[in-house]
Every structure is written in C-alpha cells, then in structure tokens.
Amino acid sequence: MATSTTPSSASLSGPLQNLLRSKDLVMALTLVLIIGLMLVPLPPALLDLMIAASMAMSIGIMLLTMYIHQPLEFSVFPTVLLLVTLFRLGINISISRSILLNAEAGKIVETFGNLIVGGNYVVGVVIFLMLMIIQFVVINSGASRVAEVAARFTLDAMPGKQLAIDADLNAGLIDENQARQRRKAIETEADFYGAMDGASKFVRGDAIAAIIIMLVNILGGFVIGVLQRGMPAANALQTYVLLTIGAGLAIQVPALLVSAGAGLIVTRSTSETSLGNELFGQVSNFNVLTVGAILTGMMMFIPGLPKLPFGVITVGLGVAAYFVNRARMEERAAVAGVSAVPQPAEAETPEQMLQMVVVDPIELEIGYSLIPLIDDDSQDNLLRRITGIRRQLMAELGLILPVVRIRDNLRLSPQAYRIKIRGQEVATSEIMLDRLLAIPGTDVEEPVPGIPTTEPAFGLPAVWILEADQSQAELRGYTVVNPLSVLSTHLTEVVRGHAPDLLTRQMVQEMLNQLRQKSPASVEGVVPELLGLGEVQAVLRHLLRERVPIRDLSGILEVLANHAQVTRDPSILAEAVRQTMANTISSQYRDHDGTLHVFTLSPVLEQTLRSALVASEGGPALQMDASLAQRLLNKIGEQMEAMAGQGYLPILLCPRELRLALRRLVEQALPNLVVLAFSEVSAGTRVRAHGLVDA
Structure with missing residues (x-):
C-alpha cells in the first residue's frame, strides 16, 4: 500500500515544488494582495507597513533609473509603474476606510498630518495641492510628452536602423545571431517608448484619483464625525482634514518619486556610465565654474543683499573649479606620458637587423586618440571586429586572414589610421570617435549638419554628425554607422583587394x-x-x-x-x-530573384577582338591599335556608369576565349568591372542585358 502511494506523491511533489519556486506565483500573490488591500480592512500597524513598503519601492525605482546605462535595461518599467500605482491606490482605499471607520490611520499618517504640516490643515491642503501640481502639471506632463515624441521618432527611425543592421550583416561585421539580437533590441525599444507613452496616463489618473479621494474623505469624515460620533464641527473638521492630508502626503510622496523616475528614464540617452557620472562629466567645465564663481562673488557687493549665502556659493564654485582643473592637468600629464614613451632603439647588430627581414602580412597603425577602439573591456572593439572579418573572409573567399598587427603610431595625427600590407602603406584615413558617419542614400534631398568627408572604403561622400542628430539623419534617408564600423569596413575592403598578396x-x-x-x-x-x-x-x-x-x-x-x-x-x-565553378561564380553576382544583370559586346566588336587575340607568355592577350583600345575602354566605362546608376554591379559578359584577355585589358583602368564568360553562367540563372558595347 505504501509502495503504491509513494510514486504518486513523488510525481506530485515535482510540479508543486516548481510552482512554489516560480516567480510567476510571486506576481500572482502580489496582485491578490493589491486586490485584498481594496476589499479587506487592515489594522493601523499593517497600514504603516504598507506605506513604508510603498516609500521603499518608490525610492528604489528612482535610484534604479539613475544607475542604469540605457533605458532598455529597465524595459519592464511601464509594467512596474502600473503595479506600483495599483498598490498605492489599494493603500489609499484602505487608509480611507480606516479614517472613516475609526478616525485613525496609523502612526505614519499621523506624523505626516501633525509633524510635517505643523497640525495646520490649511497648510496641509496647500502643500498637498502644490505636490499635486508639481506631479500632474510639471513632471507627469513633461514625461508624457517626451515619451510620446520618443515613441514617434523611434518608429520613424526603425527602417534606417534595420538597413544599418542588414549592411553590417552583409559586410560580415556581425553574424546572424547578432543581427537577430539587434533587431529584437529595436523592437523592444519601440515597444518600450510606446508603453511609456501609455503608462504615463496611469500616473495622471492616480493624481486625479488622489484629489477625489481627499475630497471624499474630508466631506465623508466631517459628516460621520458630526452626525454619528457627535463631535463638534470644528473638532471634526480638524481631525478628519489632518488625517486626510497626512494620508494624502504619505501616498503622494512615493507617487512623486515614481513620477520623477519616469521622467528620468524617458529623458535619458544611451551611455556607458550611470547618470551621476555622465552628468558631472558633462557639466564639469573649468571656464564655466570660474566665471560663475566670479559673478557670484561680485553679487556680494550689491547693497542690501546678504553676503554669507553668496560667499558660500562663491567658495563652493571656486573649489569645484580647482578640482576640475587639477583633473584636467592630470589627464594632460597622462597623455604627455604616453607621448614621451621612448621609441625602441634602432637595430644595430646583425642579429637585430635579421629580425627586420620578416615583415607582418597586415599592419594597422592608429593614432593615440583611436586607442580606445582596442579596449578589451568594451563589448564591441576592433579585436572582435577583426575576428568577424576573419570568419567572413573564410566563408566568402576561403582565405585565412593572417594575424593583424595593431600598433599605435604617435607620428600619425590623433584620429588617423594607416593600413599596411607586407610593410607597404595601401590605405589611410581618419575617423572621429565622438561622431557618427552619415552616408546619404540615392533619394536624399535635405542635408544634415556636420563635417563633410569621404567614406574611406568605397569613396562615397559622407558627413560626420553628432549622436544627437542620428535620428534626424536616418529619417532623411542617411545610413548612419559608428566609427568602429567605418574602420572595420575599410579594413575588410582592403583585405579583399589584396587577398592575392596575403x-x-x-x-x-x-x-x-x-x-x-x-x-x-x-x-x-x-x-x-x-x-x-x-x-x-x-x-x-x-x-x-x-x-x-x-x-x-x-x-x-x-x-x-x-x-x-x-x-x-x-x-x-x-x-x-x-x-x-559556374554555380559558385553566378551565385556571387545574381540578385535575390536569380537574375544576372550584365552588358555585352556587339557581334562586330567580338569579331574584331577575336582577330586581335594573340598568344603570349602569360596567356592570351589583345593586340590592337591604341586608339581602338582607348575607345573600347571609354565605351565600357559608359556602360559601367549606366548600370551603377540603376543600382547594379557592372558585369561584362563575353565569350570564353576573350574573357581573360579582356580582363587584362581593363583591370588597370576599370578595376571594379567584373568580366564573366558565357560558360560561367550556371543553369537556371536568368540573364538580363542592360547595354551593348560597340567601339
């Protein structure tokens, strides 16, 4: 008998233990508790506990909004805001019941009514109304407007952000899992600001409900005190108004903290530090503090103004300016220390010179301002990008990228970098770490403010913009990328172009x-x-x-x-x-519909080129008049521009016997032209000709 019941009890204990350990059970019990506050009378001691819990939660929520680095780290804030608002409403109803039934509501309410407002219910009403105005008109209204605008701009910027993710994915800077995570983050951001726009209505409704409850408690308490308890009118008014005001203050102080937290979280921008570090880092300006101290000190000499307050403020600003200046001098000394690092001694002995014979396949030299790009503590740095480039080149070309040697070169300008292949400089450019690179699309009409430049990888016109202008640029059709992506994309294209040398x-x-x-x-x-x-x-x-x-x-x-x-x-x-390798080659250049967009040679030109075909030591070559060769290059260049204007990669399709000779003819003048033979087009690939070359 015992053996038959043991498996059954064991089978039930597992799900029961999982249920008891479930966090969803805690949430369900919390909701039941909130509903119970609205229905079940509570003793004054328990009311004090609930008010204290409300204050503690409100303080914790406000502190959490200050310590997070970006709003999405607290993406459940709208839900938390709803739960905390319901909790306060439940406490408010319980306190109102206790006030109307027993003319008491615990020590906290009594302290707020007597100590904070001095036992004067007129002062209490004024302070309560002031808190409601601050919360309802100032904080909640502003936070609601910011959340509404942020939600609209986030939704408008989603297509540009999706295109940027697709560009990074196609460039091999991120893999499919990282792209999926970034798309999920964009969706979460849009949902968050949309939810915040609606959640702010909870706080507004809470404020309106608090005013109504206060009026009901005052009128109801006055009627109960005079008619049922036989209290004098003045005594009843004094008692119930003080209790109601004390309860209102005890409830609305946490509500004010939560409203402030909502305002902080919707007005914050993404950063790598907490709000305090970011705020003091941006306002710690020596010139501002010094001029402010001088102006405040001059106000001490205005007749009639007290000198002590302005003197204290002047000394405080002066001390702050001193510490800011000292921190700046230490930072400069650290940079000077880096600049003063002695260069390695030049090779003197034969053994040291032999070490210089071996050069690194790839070298990346960076200015000292770009050193943060290789910080190991950063989640996305240049070293991780190079690992992604290595995976991409292996999957794309089958080439194993050698070790990329990264060196800081103090002879370069601070924001410059230089790429070397086997000791020879092949590319150089500059990036700005404090800005973003905006690349205009084909239909951009309105420019964005910034510093004009040229995108280094493909030579496209671009603009260095501030981070604050990113949303505006994306709405106008720009593709916005960060400096690290600019450098890694340039490095990828350089490696592709020099793959044979590597x-x-x-x-x-x-x-x-x-x-x-x-x-x-x-x-x-x-x-x-x-x-x-x-x-x-x-x-x-x-x-x-x-x-x-x-x-x-x-x-x-x-x-x-x-x-x-x-x-x-x-x-x-x-x-x-x-x-x-017809299938492999065709798949590189055909679009998602399986179509290969090309231009071809005219039959007369094909015959002319066949007659000019000769054998040489390096394979077939074209032996023709220089003027004919120049006309041929010009015509091919015109077709390339026409195809590029239509958004297609320029591809010349020609007979197999002419392909290699044509490629050798155009590779110096037109290096971006892809030359394919008819036999290199795989079966099932549709070919669409966009032009004809006739020289």
Whole structure:
C-alpha cells in the first residue's frame, strides 16, 4: 500500500515544488494582495507597513533609473509603474476606510498630518495641492510628452536602423545571431517608448484619483464625525482634514518619486556610465565654474543683499573649479606620458637587423586618440571586429586572414589610421570617435549638419554628425554607422583587394596538409608530381584576384590534375578552374530573384577582338591599335556608369576565349568591372542585358 502511494506523491511533489519556486506565483500573490488591500480592512500597524513598503519601492525605482546605462535595461518599467500605482491606490482605499471607520490611520499618517504640516490643515491642503501640481502639471506632463515624441521618432527611425543592421550583416561585421539580437533590441525599444507613452496616463489618473479621494474623505469624515460620533464641527473638521492630508502626503510622496523616475528614464540617452557620472562629466567645465564663481562673488557687493549665502556659493564654485582643473592637468600629464614613451632603439647588430627581414602580412597603425577602439573591456572593439572579418573572409573567399598587427603610431595625427600590407602603406584615413558617419542614400534631398568627408572604403561622400542628430539623419534617408564600423569596413575592403598578396606559400602548404589528412587522394599525385607548390599558389592567386572563392581546394586540385599535363601556365589553369565553378561564380553576382544583370559586346566588336587575340607568355592577350583600345575602354566605362546608376554591379559578359584577355585589358583602368564568360553562367540563372558595347 505504501509502495503504491509513494510514486504518486513523488510525481506530485515535482510540479508543486516548481510552482512554489516560480516567480510567476510571486506576481500572482502580489496582485491578490493589491486586490485584498481594496476589499479587506487592515489594522493601523499593517497600514504603516504598507506605506513604508510603498516609500521603499518608490525610492528604489528612482535610484534604479539613475544607475542604469540605457533605458532598455529597465524595459519592464511601464509594467512596474502600473503595479506600483495599483498598490498605492489599494493603500489609499484602505487608509480611507480606516479614517472613516475609526478616525485613525496609523502612526505614519499621523506624523505626516501633525509633524510635517505643523497640525495646520490649511497648510496641509496647500502643500498637498502644490505636490499635486508639481506631479500632474510639471513632471507627469513633461514625461508624457517626451515619451510620446520618443515613441514617434523611434518608429520613424526603425527602417534606417534595420538597413544599418542588414549592411553590417552583409559586410560580415556581425553574424546572424547578432543581427537577430539587434533587431529584437529595436523592437523592444519601440515597444518600450510606446508603453511609456501609455503608462504615463496611469500616473495622471492616480493624481486625479488622489484629489477625489481627499475630497471624499474630508466631506465623508466631517459628516460621520458630526452626525454619528457627535463631535463638534470644528473638532471634526480638524481631525478628519489632518488625517486626510497626512494620508494624502504619505501616498503622494512615493507617487512623486515614481513620477520623477519616469521622467528620468524617458529623458535619458544611451551611455556607458550611470547618470551621476555622465552628468558631472558633462557639466564639469573649468571656464564655466570660474566665471560663475566670479559673478557670484561680485553679487556680494550689491547693497542690501546678504553676503554669507553668496560667499558660500562663491567658495563652493571656486573649489569645484580647482578640482576640475587639477583633473584636467592630470589627464594632460597622462597623455604627455604616453607621448614621451621612448621609441625602441634602432637595430644595430646583425642579429637585430635579421629580425627586420620578416615583415607582418597586415599592419594597422592608429593614432593615440583611436586607442580606445582596442579596449578589451568594451563589448564591441576592433579585436572582435577583426575576428568577424576573419570568419567572413573564410566563408566568402576561403582565405585565412593572417594575424593583424595593431600598433599605435604617435607620428600619425590623433584620429588617423594607416593600413599596411607586407610593410607597404595601401590605405589611410581618419575617423572621429565622438561622431557618427552619415552616408546619404540615392533619394536624399535635405542635408544634415556636420563635417563633410569621404567614406574611406568605397569613396562615397559622407558627413560626420553628432549622436544627437542620428535620428534626424536616418529619417532623411542617411545610413548612419559608428566609427568602429567605418574602420572595420575599410579594413575588410582592403583585405579583399589584396587577398592575392596575403596568400603565402606557407599558407598554401598548410591548406594542402589539412586537405591531405581528410582527403589524401586529392593531393597525392598532383603536388608536387604534376605541379609545384609555387604553381598551385599562383593559380589560387589568380582566382583570388577576381574574388573567386578557393574554399573547395579539393575540387580545384582535381581540375589542375586534369589540365596540368597540357599546360602549366597558372592563368590558363585558373581559367579552367573557373569553368567548373559556374554555380559558385553566378551565385556571387545574381540578385535575390536569380537574375544576372550584365552588358555585352556587339557581334562586330567580338569579331574584331577575336582577330586581335594573340598568344603570349602569360596567356592570351589583345593586340590592337591604341586608339581602338582607348575607345573600347571609354565605351565600357559608359556602360559601367549606366548600370551603377540603376543600382547594379557592372558585369561584362563575353565569350570564353576573350574573357581573360579582356580582363587584362581593363583591370588597370576599370578595376571594379567584373568580366564573366558565357560558360560561367550556371543553369537556371536568368540573364538580363542592360547595354551593348560597340567601339
């Protein structure tokens, strides 16, 4: 019998324990408690406990709004505001019941009625009305308006923020999970400000209800005291008005704190510090404090004004100016200390000079103002972005990005950076950490205030704007990115453009060793029997030069094995590899509808180019008159501009035998042109021609 009941009790204990540990149960009990406050009479001691709890919660809510870094860290504030308002209303009803039934409402209410307002109910009414005006007209009205405007601007800015997330995702700066989290944050922000706009109505209704309850308590208490308790009219008025005012003050002081918390949270902007640090950091200005101290000190000499208050304020401002100036001098000394760091001694011995023979594949030199970008304590820094770039290049090109050496260079301007490939400078630019880069879209008509510049990665016109102007710029059609994204995007494009230079023999050897472990037959008999390591490297470099992925190294080696007995020319072998990668190449350039947008050569021009085709040591080339070549480049350039104006990547589609020769002809003058052969278009890909080149 006992054995049959034990499993049943065990099966019930698990869900019961989960229910008892559930936080939802606490919320349900809290709601039941609030409803109970409205229905069940409470003794005065319990009323004191509830009033004290209301004050403690209100103080905690206001402090929490000051210590958070961004409003979304307290996204449940609208719900908390509703619960706290219901809790106060429940306490208010319980106190009113106790006042009308027993002519008492606990020690806290009595203290507020006697001590704070001095036992004078006229003063109490005035103070109560002043609190209601401050809460209702000033704080609540302003917070409601700010929440309404913030909700509208947040909804209007959502499309621009979504486009910025898509741009970072396409650039490889973030992965799919990070993009999903950022989209969720945008939705949460919009929901938060929308909820705050509605939640402010709770506080307004609470204030109106407090006034009505006060009037009901005064009139009802006066009638009960005179008619039922037989109290003199003056005594009844004194007793019930003081109790009502004391109860109103005890309830409305927490309400005022919560209203102030609501105003603080909707007026806060996103920052990396708490409100106190941010506030004192921005108002601690030496010039302002010094001039303020002088002006306040001069007011001491105005006849009739007391000298002590102005003297105390003058001394306080002077002391604050002194400490602000000392902090600024210490900061300058720290910067000077960084600048005074001795440079490493130049190489003198042969051993030291041998160390200079080996150069880093990629170097990033930054000015000292950009050092915060590599701060390990930051959630999003340059080191994490480089890790994302490495993953992106591996997935996109199959290239393993070497270690990026980051150095601070005091010879650069503070906000400048320089990118080196194998010791040679290939790109340089400047960014402003205290601003955002706004890139105009195609339909932007109204400019935004800022510092004009050029986006370094793609050479687009842009503007450095203040963070306060971000929403305005996004509404006008600008794409707004932070300085770290500007630098990482530029670095990504530089690495893409110099991918062949970064593919070393050692890297190719490691790739072959890795492939040999997983698929030995793909490597054996090819390297080094048919092709040397340098020849395989040259083929892979030819592919990377036109951004053809080399991830499928096994498939590439199979093609090389089939053609190496005919030719060992890396360019010819690379063309053979391209013919087997039609699906991969087409998928790089077709749009989401599976359409490839191109322009082609006229039949007469194709025939002319075929007749000019000659064989050379580096593969096929075009031997033609210089004037014809120049006209051909001009016509191709015109087609490229026309396609770019329509929003398409310029792609020239030509016969297979002309592709390599044409690519060599245009790669210096038109490096952004993609040259594809007809045979490199995969089956199922729709081709749409937008123009015809006829020279």
